[in-house]
Amino acid sequence: MTDKLQLLGRIDSLTGIYNRLFWEEQLPLELKRSQDSKKPVSIVLIEIDDSLHTWEAQGDDLFLRQVSQTWKQHLRRIDWLVRYQGREFGLILPGCETENAVKLTERLRTAFSEHQSQTFSAGVATWNTQENCEKLVQRAHQALYQAKQTGKNQTVIAF
Incomplete structure (x- = not known):
């Protein structure tokens, strides 16, 4: 029962991811695995770009659930999809180069x-x-910020 409650505390109630x-909790574990296995690990921070017509037509909650389920597929x-905050999502990608x-x-x-x-950066x-x-994470956030500042709907690699 305790394990089930702990897992529920790590699930976003809105999106189910x-x-x-x-x-x-997971990112430090993946970095340790990466170090032990000598395989890369990448992260991606994604923020849905502003688009009022989509949000108003579908409603925020339904829209975020649909996005999450589409991406999971x-x-x-071995990849981890996370609702980071609001309209921002994160991916932890073990064994994945840039x-x-x-x-x-x-x-x-x-x-x-x-x-x-709809688009995302x-x-x-x-x-x-x-x-x-x-x-x-700070490097990924800086790359995300750059993607948003230079036109949105793009992916920027952190160096």
């Missing part, structure tokens, strides 16, 4: 645009094996 608490079993993280993000963009007249960061979780 993992939440920020899960992210903060395009991920590997190039493949960008390709996955673009597949999500295509799947997203097929069902919605994304920042991709691949762990450099030296930084801590906070620095990795």
Whole structure:
């Protein structure tokens, strides 16, 4: 029973995907696995771009649930999709180099645009094996911010 309650505390009640608490627990574990296995790990931060007509027509809750479920269908079993906050989502991609993280993000963009007249901006960061979780996330956030500032509906790689 305790395990079930702990899991429920890590699920976003609106979308049914993992939440920020899960992210903060899982990311350090994935960095440790990456270090042990000598395989890369990338993260992606995605923020849905502003588009009032979509939000008003469908309602925020339904829209976020649809987005989450659409994206889940395009991920590997080892990938983690998280509702980071509000309209921002995160991906933890074990064993994934930068190039493949960008390709996955673009597949999500295509799947997203097929069902919605909506766009998103994304920042991709691949762990450099030296930084801590906070620095990795900070780099992904900076890339996301750059994507939003330079026109939206694009993916920027953090360096």
